[in-house]
Amino acid sequence: MIIHHLNCISTCPIGGKLMDGQTRSLVKRGHLTCHCLLLEADHGLILVDTGLGLEDVRNPKSQLSGFFLAMVSPDFREEMTAVRQVESLGFNASDVHHIVLTHLDFDHAGGLNDFPHATVHMLQEERDYALKQRTWLDRQRFRPQQWPTEQHWRLYGIDEGEDWFGFFSISQLEGVPNNIRLVPLPGHTHGHCGVAIKLADKWLLQTGDAYFYHQEMDPQSPFCTPGLRFYQTLMEKDRQARLNNQQRLRELSRAQGNQIELFCAHDVVEFERLSGRSARVPVQHLRL
Ligand SMILES: [Zn+2]
Structure with a gap:
């Protein structure tokens, strides 16, 4: 299965270096990704998360909240939306048959x-x-403005799960190959999930917003920037579950790091390592 890493519109949060740990200044805005995956499966394309979309780019004030527009100021470039990147790879939007959503x-x-x-x-x-x-x-x-396709949603209970390296997982997603599974990781939201994908030699685990900064998974001395620590606390729906799942992911990474590659949605360092390109360019630039 071919996998493409897509950054579907960066966000530029206030706090600069306090957020992303990289921006040289606290006054400048930081840079975070919306790390999505496009999977070329046997019977069509599968997207994992969708980032921000065309309607968000065209009408941000009606689609998104003023609070988050001010706080994270997305870098609204149409060529970075998932649909434009899918097209730049030579596919059509209708070739995407399934979307697996972290939250x-x-x-x-x-x-x-x-x-x-x-x-x-x-x-x-x-x-x-x-x-x-x-x-x-x-x-x-x-x-809800972003959800006009609600009639096409398929919903799964947590009790439908089976074991995956000590986590629950849901592998029977209707119409989706069972090498792609939802791994419930509640905390950030109540129904938040990771998405595990089995490749030839290892698993990928897109952990969504279960953590935000790559060093949080450091088994010896986990670290998160103060800005992203604050943001995660602001957004959490269940603190105990969130911190517990972070600890479980650290343990998973430590014990199974050679078999499972973990990454989160918003970390630029992880995105650039896995995609092999700058987070600021869409996927077609890889092929030039
Ligand atoms: Zn997020």
């Missing part, structure tokens, strides 16, 4: 609009909670 936050679900025929797979718990819109922050992060 419904605006920076993961924004591209759902651009693949109206795809079946979307996620935990039932994620959909149920996101629809409730209980708090002010829920209404800023979960944007």
